[in-house]
Amino acid sequence: MIDEGRMREVARDLLASGEVDCVIGYARGSVWYRARPVAISDPDKVDMLIFNPFCMQNLATWLKFEMKENGGLQGKYGVVAKGCTARALIQMMQENGISTDDVYTIGVPCPGMVDPRKLGDDVLAMEDARVTLAGERVVVEGERRKVFSRDDVLHETCLLCRYPTPPLYDVLIGEGIEGRPAEDKNLAHLESLPAEERAKYWEDAFSRCIRCYACRNACPLCYCDGCALECLDPQWVYRSVEVSENTLYHLIRAYHLTGRCVECGSCEFSCPADVPLMELNRKMARDVERMFNYVPGMDPKAKPLLGAYDPRDPEGFIL
């Protein structure tokens, strides 16, 4: 696991020296299986910072709130960045959403995050517990001790992760980890279904959506000013919660992340209705890579996929 002491030391130095104005990191949650984002400006408060298997949120997201509420970033931010967080930052740089000077990336190689729901109600009922990742095992130690296989309790997006270590960072806490993605069986299965069954699958999924927009808001890359959803004239998507509007919403969301999604899983993690949002995102990410040999969030100087072209792009589908 990550050396939290070292991470705090780095954060303290950054704040004390004035290198950054604020460090965005994770703090303990109100219960043992939750962690929460925290913004620290006082070097004496860095001891709040933690890194445990529940640090699921992508902290790059918090830069967008700063930008939206203050009309731009106020100073320089240190961001505790897992592989996916760093990739979101890089993608934002690529799109000129932020500049390389705006952030100091405190890279943390990420062994993957535990999905509390997969631990089971009896484990979650424990008053307090400590969870550690050790190789293939996830150990929960509380009133009782329980050992899980990593494959059974990590978020699916983490099991499929190819970039656990930030591609770029200003400092890396500890040693980098190589990605060892599992086979994406769900996607392969969905792709193998007949079209009507896929339509039914998504109809069921989108019917559950309550349109709370947690998926959009938790996403580091949904940072547009003037989101299409807020446009009233024309009103592209009505507020009515019914399957057609929900489907329209989710396809717009998925498309807007095509060639941009860094597969952090924040959307799916935030969804209270268990809509398998990452299956859409992953489908598009795989297609993008196959068709255009492009992976978002790797190179701040690359051209954004849909803002660029290659004369040799696939065109077999053109009538």
Add this chain to the structure above:
Amino acid sequence: MAEWWFMEPDAFHAFIRELGERFMLYAPARRDGIVTFTFVENHEDVELSKRPFTSPKAAFLPQTEVLLKFSLRGERVHLSPAQRPESPIAVVGIRPCEAGALKLLDPVFSSPPEDVHYTLRRENALLVGFACTSPERWCFCTSLGSSPFDEDGLDVLLVEVSGGYCALAVTERGRRALEVVRDMLRKADEALLGEIEERRRQAERAMKTLDVERFIARLEDMGDDPIWEEIAARCIGCGICTYLCPTCYCFDIQDEAGLTSGRRVRVWDSCMYPEYTLEASGHNPRPKRVHRVKNRIYHKFRWYVDLFGLVGCVGCGRCAEHCPVNVDIKEIISEVVRR
């Protein structure tokens, strides 16, 4: 019949089936692995074991409700208002706190101008409650004048006991509902009454009490406290807390229309969205998350008290349970009281 009756699982199913004959059943059901409150066609789909992630308020205040349809024919505009909801609804598996929540929605929709869609549904409804024998860690209803076995506001209270359920007819309407399966019920004996009492005690013991009264008093001079900035700093401004809340009732009315026809719909709105307070001029009186987070808390614990003399929270804890960034109302209450 203000006494406890025992029903075996068969009797319970018969009861639900009978309710389904006379009411539109609204109950927890599993949909692709997730339990949600919904209108159920088949009584066998009702699943009480897990508390749904949604609250039952949508039975009375649907998230989307068509108010009227309109069309332009020649020079004339034709309006067809939605029909009044006459069919009675039976909400099965509603928790005591949620029944309490409906009592908080009532003054909002029944004070003039009365919202007949809401009040009609409410007046005709039968509430079959389900006592919480194992409260969630997020629950704190006992701090708000209710309890896991509270029968107030219900017509029938069900308690899960070994070998089946015990039912208590709280109101005359509830008595009549149970009457239909009278043959399958037997009076709960001493042992069962003892078990109910034991379960009640256990459930209540499992819950920590928070000093809500002091919290409310402290809010008076906490408006500018840095605590709100600290909480809002992590808020992502989504609608989970308000949409899942059994007492949040804000809505928007929108027209969905083409050039010559369309409909007017009422849809839930959330004070956590920036658009909620956005004015036509472009000015937004609550431009930041801190204003909105604070408003949510203050509305429930102060403004609602000022308006109706009641606290606008029932302690179900859904807002905390499902918050992706762990904004935890219990923690906020303890923290404010502590400061």
Add this chain to the structure above:
Amino acid sequence: MREKYEPRIVAFLCNWCSYAAADLAGVSRLKYPPNLRVIKVMCSGRVNPLHVLYALSHGADGVVVAGCHPGDCHYRHGNYIARRRIALLRNLLSFVGLEEDRVVLTWASAAEGEKFAEMAREVADRVGKLGPLRHPIRKVETYD
């Protein structure tokens, strides 16, 4: 007698080539089915996938996006951008079980009136064979 199904197809035509091609087809009195509802846009690269999704949701059974041939774009590369966009949009639609052939990208120069008419026939036939759009994205009730 049942009325023959007439597909509704929204066609986004670029100002510089495809719209002129449609114009030429018209003045040349070429016959093609009247199923296309034309919306003139300045460039195929201006068509936001949102427009396509919205059209499908609100009553279109098919959508055509037509632009200048590669290399001929009035804005140099708008059509190349459209090509990437529509390719990916079709994949997304297919993944959620919506027949991707309902969304067509094509090129037609201002001189290709005959090609445009042929395309219109082909699309009307293709979408006609697929039948009315049945997919969760389609609104139950649409408003005129």
